[in-house]
Amino acid sequence: MCGIAGWVSFDSAFDDRSADAIESMTATMSRRGPDATGTFVRENVALGHRRLAVIDPAGGRQPMVATESGHEVALVYSGEMYNYTELRAELKARGRRFETRSDTEVLLLGYLEWGESIVERLNGMFAFAIWDQRQERLFLARDRFGIKPLYVYRIPSGIVFGSEPKAILAHPLADRTVTVDGLRELFAMTGQPGWSLWRDMDQVRPGTTLTVERTGIAPYTYWSLQTRQHTDDIPTTVQRVRGLLDDIVERQLVSDVPLCVLLSGGLDSSTLTGLAAATDAAKRQALRTFSVDFEDQEKTFVPDEIRDTPDAPFVREVIELVKTNHHRVALDQSALSRPSVRRAVVGARDIPAGLGDMDNSLYLLFRAIREQSTVALSGESADEIFGGYIWFHHPGSVNADNFPWLAFRSAFTADRFALLNHDLRAKLELDDFIADQYAVSRKAVEHLPGDDDREKRMRLISHQHLTRFLPMLLDRKDRASMAVGLEVRVPYCDHRLVDYVYNTPWSFKTFDGREKSLLREACGALVPQAVRDRVKSPYPTSQDPRYAASLAGQLSEILAHPDHPVFAIVDRQWAQAATEIPPDKMPGDVRAGLDRILDVYHWLDMYSPDLLV
Template identity: 60%
Template sequence: MCGITGWVSFEEDLTQRREILDAMTETMSCRGPDDEGTWVAPHAALGHRRLAIIDLPGGRQPMSLRTPNGEIAMVYSGEAYNFTELRAQLAGLGHKFETDSDTEVVLHGYLEWGEAVADHLNGMYAFAIWDARDEKLVMIRDRMGIKPFYYYPTRDGVLFGSEPKAILANPLARKVVDTDGLRELFAFVKTPGWSFWKGMYEVEPGTIVRVDASGTHTRTYWKLDAVQHTDDQETTVARVRELMTDIVHRQLVADVPRCVLLSGGLDSSAVTGLAAARLAEQGEQLRTFSVDFFGQEENFKPDEMRDTPDSPFIRDVSKLVGSAHKDVMLDPKALTDPEVRRAVITARDIPAGLGDMDSSLYLLFKAIRGESTVALSGESADEVFGGYRWFHDEAARNADTFPWLAFQTGMHERSNMLRTDVRDNLDVDSYIADQYKTAIAQVEHVDGASEFEQRMRTVCHLHLTRFVRMLLDRKDRASMAVGLEVRVPFCDHRLVEYVYNTPWSLKTFDGREKSLLRHATKHVLPPSVADRVKSPYPSTQDPGYVVALQQQAKEVLAAKDNPVFALVDRQWLSDAVAAVPDSITTVTRHGLDRVLDLHHWFDIYQPELQLG
């Protein structure tokens, strides 16, 4: 797991611009604290920061191969979970290996298959290859978009990086945010290819971007295809169990300490149970970690998203599987620490406005990194198996918009903290409507499917191509900001393809959400978790959190020339600060978090706004 960056220029001699490449590479130091390296040729420069996971001494990058017709150099971020099989296959084809790293396997795979190497990979990855034989750059991203990857076309080439900050370190890239960037920020719909920064693009999941002297060329190598599902219920459950077991076993491979993120829900508990069983076979005890808030369990109040606190279920799972468990306990002071907020914004490059759900995730990962380097997560199971509450809410799933926006109270009010002129200019509602039409037009259906099954396939497609990408980006940025690699078993493309094509009647065959996962993994679950209703990532209910937000917002109000007021309505913020804390709604609390994020983001990035 690493951070990559680079620069291709077909007119400039980049061997004379090493200092700029070094600056770009240094921005990725958090993603790769163990090592750094650069490779420079006249028209291509590659930078790499390494978090050593597999073959600690042998996986240094950039990595290159010399051929009779020119050198091939690569920077790679991620893991290829099937690299052992690929290595054997390539060795059988005559390839010689000098290391035990998956990076070298991918590089030789490119030498053998060219861009089609992507079709052979099982994993999470973002990598760039400079092929001097044809003077071209090839950028490839994993199928689900687990690893981030961005590029910025220039007059005579391209800049690229794992994160926007690497690209923005090059003087050719301008720190501009325009109306479209802000629309996406407030819409919560994750338009494919969006990067927030004007002129910058995301290498889309399942996509290959090739840059040569003739320009930029994009090809999709993987997407969600609609295929008729013919397995019966028993066979389907067995296949999910088989896939889940194989996936978890593959993703436990590492030469560094591993753990599992355990929330007490079905998803993370299933991964925990399978991982604990595998490590027990190897004579090891699994480590598990969770995040919680002081007093949350004792003072918990049910809300529209959460019926129960997580702690009792976490204890049940840990006791059953015998894990060495640790709770990372947080209080409002830690959650609202301005330095933590700045660290999160720097990690994500955007003022996301998710408040304690971002800061607590960052602090959880920071605590874990002291004991483990790799963590397995239950992220994405709800998108794959249909677990969110709005999947099962008739009004939300039939609404003429994204289901998560239709279900959650106040989502349409989350731009209320903006100035009226800014809000009118953004017209977020129209933007969402346009994006929804575009998204549903991309869904394919199988012949003979009922209208209801077609609708549910559409809902699943929206989550797997839009919603999950927001969460994957959030998790990657927060974890890599502290040098922790988080793996997501539920994003294995074999599982995603198989479950996506099971009809909704099978996904809910026992009358509950995630029936397939529940039955496929019940052998490793305590009854309490097997019967638990979906509960999302926890959020603090401590009133001290809102009080701290109001106090910090007062300081923002005190600065009359604060650039945040180019976007934020000063009167809205004044009213929110003056309100009795107990009267603060979820929407207002969200607005306060977003104002503070914007405040620090302006200070850190010094962006240029282009509105209108």
């Protein structure tokens, strides 16, 4: 894993102050890499690295430098390469000599051998930067789905980059300005590609590289979702899905440090658990699994529009069948609502995301896991690939001229903008922004000749989820996990699996009349019947009214200061009215609004942004 940072400036000669700056930038990500730190400073470039040691702890230190034709080539890298052993063997056959067992050295020597095309050979999650003194060139790359983050900020005659905005904001040339343009996506949640909250800062898009030279900055897309005719029948497709998953999980279990699986009791995570437990590596000892739960949630659970059942009974069935070494992390509302936890989450994400106890509980879960494991496997992207979300099957959401996750009516997607300051809301023009982004997303999709309207609609929805919704979830997972030094791997994001299943007809994905038909048929024998039959249930949220009461109490303290900058974003009257609603009667959208306001309050306090709104 790790965190990377750096910059190149072709009209500056770096000095001691440059060394101090790169150390400050790198230090902001100490939690991403608690095991080691290092910097590389030359005349026009500075690179920094924080390391979380997973593969070859003794040999994978960074920045890693090689000398080629008398010139230095330096690498800083975050992520994991799951096919590094094959690439290592190929490089050895081509005459390359290795000094370590690390995938870092495979990446560096692979670049020396194949140049920038190395990215097309990689299977994994990664963000890296290579300074090539031979051409005076900085090469930046990000994995196909944006599993690992990478941000850039343009400066005169160069660029500043980092795994997280906080690293860039520590650079003396970066300012902390936030404009209306940044705030639009924060509240709209369209998954705008390349978005950053901060002015003049962007994300390197998934599947993209940037080459930075004196002559300018050149982006290149080396991978994107491609539409192809699917020629396999259903039995062959099921067999192919199972074969890919067997190979993917086997690869992603490789680790020199303790590893576990996140288990929610749903089909996705239960399947990963069953696949992992069946490997030779796991058979030698009981597979470690973790789940999150809330105190008394099972006893007091009330079904809602997106959750029919609590997770705990299904988790128990999986661990009974698979015989895992299971750990239940039970959280109470006092921990979930604690301001120090919220500040840790806001600091991890660099934005006031407003997901409340869903973010806070994820952070606390990962913190508990990190006490026993350094690597975890998670089920992200199965719903996007196989069509699992409820709105994939809800006619009103499917047929709306809007992103399905926004069109679906739930407690979270009711009037999410009601809490905004009226003047700001008018400036944001959020409905127009969402409509524009939706139009852009439609143009990005290629259809096959002969596709009927239904197939075209479902391909569009699948594409939107894989290119817009999924990156938001992956960013959330990366930030929460790396904030405690935990590496989370996402097997379902293997590009081979995504490429294959994306192009299967929608009728295949629902051939048994239900969601995720292909995954259920391919791996259903690995899980209990109850899990196989379970309806999709999203990440859990607390139903304890004391959580809402705590939020209201904290907001009341803020309301006592009417001149606070938070009210440049938040409508004070809405906030006041929200605090007066009895906690056990508080609607879900209002509780979500309280969470968002508290996030904004702490974000303003921690980051002191210059708001140009």
